[in-house]
Amino acid sequence: MIEAQGLTKRYGDTLAVDHLSFAVEPGRITGFLGPNGAGKTTTMRLILGLDRPTSGTVTVNGKHFSQLAWPMREVGALLDAKAVHGGRSAYNHLLCVAQTNSLPKRRIGEVLELVGLTEVAKKRSKGFSLGMGQRLGIAAALLGDPQILMFDEPVNGLDPEGILWIRNLMKALAAEGRTVFVSSHLMSEMENTADHLIVIGRGRLISNCTTAEFIAANSQQEVQVRTPQPEELARLASAAGATVRDEAGDRLVLLGLTAAQVGDLAFENRIRLHELAPAHASLEQAFMELTAPSVEFHSGLPDPVERESAHAGEVA
Amino acid sequence: MAAATAHEALVGGTVGRRPAGRASFLGTVRSEFTKIRSVRSTYWTLLALVVACIGIGALFSWGQTQRLQSFRSGARLDGQKIGPGAAAHIAAQIHSSAASISLFGLLIGQLIIIVLGALAITSEYSTGMIRTSLSVMPRRGTLFAAKGLVFGLVALVTGIVTSFLAFFAGQAILSSQHVSTTLGNPGVLRTVIGGGLFLAVCGLLSFGIGAMLRHTAGVIAAGIGLMFVLWILSQFLPSPPSGWFGQADIDKWIPFNAGSSIWENQANGLHPFSPWIGFAVFCAYAVAAIVGGLVIFLRRDA
Numbered sequence: 001m002i003e004a005q006g007l008t009k010r011y012g013d014t015l016a017v018d019h020l021s022f023a024v025e026p027g028r029i030t031g032f033l034g035p036n037g038a039g040k041t042t043t044m045r046l047i048l049g050l051d052r053p054t055s056g057t058v059t060v061n062g063k064h065f066s067q068l069a070w071p072m073r074e075v076g077a078l079l080d081a082k083a084v085h086g087g088r089s090a091y092n093h094l095l096c097v098a099q100t101n102s103l104p105k106r107r108i109g110e111v112l113e114l115v116g117l118t119e120v121a122k123k124r125s126k127g128f129s130l131g132m133g134q135r136l137g138i139a140a141a142l143l144g145d146p147q148i149l150m151f152d153e154p155v156n157g158l159d160p161e162g163i164l165w166i167r168n169l170m171k172a173l174a175a176e177g178r179t180v181f182v183s184s185h186l187m188s189e190m191e192n193t194a195d196h197l198i199v200i201g202r203g204r205l206i207s208n209c210t211t212a213e214f215i216a217a218n219s220q221q222e223v224q225v226r227t228p229q230p231e232e233l234a235r236l237a238s239a240a241g242a243t244v245r246d247e248a249g250d251r252l253v254l255l256g257l258t259a260a261q262v263g264d265l266a267f268e269n270r271i272r273l274h275e276l277a278p279a280h281a282s283l284e285q286a287f288m289e290l291t292a293p294s295v296e297f298h299s300g301l302p303d304p305v306e307r308e309s310a311h312a313g314e315v316a
Numbered sequence: 317m318a319a320a321t322a323h324e325a326l327v328g329g330t331v332g333r334r335p336a337g338r339a340s341f342l343g344t345v346r347s348e349f350t351k352i353r354s355v356r357s358t359y360w361t362l363l364a365l366v367v368a369c370i371g372i373g374a375l376f377s378w379g380q381t382q383r384l385q386s387f388r389s390g391a392r393l394d395g396q397k398i399g400p401g402a403a404a405h406i407a408a409q410i411h412s413s414a415a416s417i418s419l420f421g422l423l424i425g426q427l428i429i430i431v432l433g434a435l436a437i438t439s440e441y442s443t444g445m446i447r448t449s450l451s452v453m454p455r456r457g458t459l460f461a462a463k464g465l466v467f468g469l470v471a472l473v474t475g476i477v478t479s480f481l482a483f484f485a486g487q488a489i490l491s492s493q494h495v496s497t498t499l500g501n502p503g504v505l506r507t508v509i510g511g512g513l514f515l516a517v518c519g520l521l522s523f524g525i526g527a528m529l530r531h532t533a534g535v536i537a538a539g540i541g542l543m544f545v546l547w548i549l550s551q552f553l554p555s556p557p558s559g560w561f562g563q564a565d566i567d568k569w570i571p572f573n574a575g576s577s578i579w580e581n582q583a584n585g586l587h588p589f590s591p592w593i594g595f596a597v598f599c600a601y602a603v604a605a606i607v608g609g610l611v612i613f614l615r616r617d618a
Contacts, residue, residue: 088351
C-alpha cells in the first residue's frame, strides 16, 4: 500500500507535483496515467525518497521508504532501464543490488531465468538493447520478492513481444496479491492492463477511479455515416442536439445521437445513407480531452489528437 | 509462456523468510566491494597508478645515479675539476633521501588516485546507477559510509603495495652506486608507509569532492587544482614582504606540501611541518571534503 498525502514537489519555478493525494491498493494493477511532464516520474522518485517533497508526505506500508527494514523485500522499482553501470555484467549488477539487502545469491539465477537474461548474464549491460535493459531492471526489482512493484513507463520503446511480456508479468504479479503501480502516458496501454487508474496532469490529480468507471464516464457513443448530402444531415443533426465531430467529403462523425436516431432523422428528411455505423470514441481521445488543459507542451501541428491516437493504436 | 514461469518462480522463490533486524551496513559494504571489483575501469586505473609510481620513481632514481656517476668520474663543471669531496657530498645527499627519491612517482600517482576517487562516486551519477543504489538502500548515510570505506580500503592497500614496490625498485637502481637505503634505517619505513597513506588520503579527498560536485570532469579538475596546481603556484609566487611571515609559513599549508611531508625527506628542510603533523593537516583537508560531500549526499535530491 502506497499512500500520498498532499504531496508537493517544486523545482525552482516549476511545480512538478501539486498537492497529490492518492492510495495504491494491493492485489490490483494501478495505472498512473498522465501526459509527458505531468509529474509521474517525480511522484515515483518521491515515493522512493530519491527526491525530498517540498511539502506533504508519501508512505509505503505506513512508513517512509527509507525507514523500511528490508527495502527490497517490500518494494521493487523500475524507474528506467538506464539506471545501471554499463560496464558491469548483468550478473554483477544484480549481485551488488542483492547484497545490500542480504539476499541469497541463488535468487540472482532465478530472476535472470525469469526475465530471460540467463544467457547474457556475464555480458556487460552496455551492449544491451532497450528491451534487455528493461528486463534487467525488472529482474532487480523482483530480487527481493517484494509485495509492492513500481514500474515507470515500462513498455516505452519495446517491441510488441516485449510489451506483451511485461503486461502478462504485471497481471501475474497482481494476481498473486501484489501491489502493482505502473505509469504510462498511453491510455490504450492502461485500458488493457490496469484495474484502477490514477490520472494526473500538471502535477494535479484529475481522476482516481477504476478503469471500468473511467471508461463508462468518458467514452461517448459516436455514429459514423456516409451520405451524398452531408451538409444537410450535419445541419439536421446539429439541430437535433448532436455534435459534428468530423466532416470529410461524404463522411460524417456524429456525437450525441444513437445510430437509430440518426437513421430515423435521415429517413424522415429523405436523406440517403450509404453507411451507418456506431463506434466508441477511443478512450485515448477521452484521456487527451481530459488532460488537454494540463498538457505542458502543445505541439504546433494541426491535429495532435489524431496523431496520438494513431500512435497509441500502433503500440496497443 | 513467460507469465506462467513468472508465477512459479515468484511464488516458489528462494528469497527465504524475512530475517529479523534490518538491512545491515555489512551487506552494503559487500555490495560496494562487488561494485568496485566488477568494472574494468578500476583495474585500469589501479594498473596505471602502480606503473606510473614505479616507473617514474625508477627513472628518477636512475637519473640520480647518473648524476652521481658523472661527479665520481671527475667530470668538469665550468672548467673546474670536481674534487672527490663534492662527489662524496652528493652521494651522502642521495643516500639520505634515497627513500623519497624512489617515491618520486607519487607526484603523478596522486593524480591517478584522484581520478579513481572521483569515479568511485561520480560514476554512480553519470551512469544513473545512483537511482538503483538508493532505491535498494535508501539510508544514504549507510550507502555513503560503505562506499567510502570500500574505496578507502582499496586505495590504502593499493597505495601501500605501490609505495613498497616503488621503494624496492628505486633502491635496486640506487644500489648500483651504493647509495641505496634499507627499511631498517631511521625514518625509511615511515616514509614508505607514508607514501601509501598519502595516496589513500588523496583518493578520499577526491571522493569527498566527488560527492559534492557529482561530475567526473569537474572533480578531477578540482582535485588536480588542489593538489598539483596549488603546489606549482606556491613554487612561483613571490615571497611576502619581509617581516610579516616567511614564505614557508604559507607553503607548508599547501595540501601537497602538508601531505607529502610524511614521505618526502625531512633533511632538506623544505617542510616546516614534522611528518605526522603535516600528514594530519592533510587528513584534515580530506575530512573537510568528506564531511561536505556527506552533507550534500544526505540532503540533495539524487
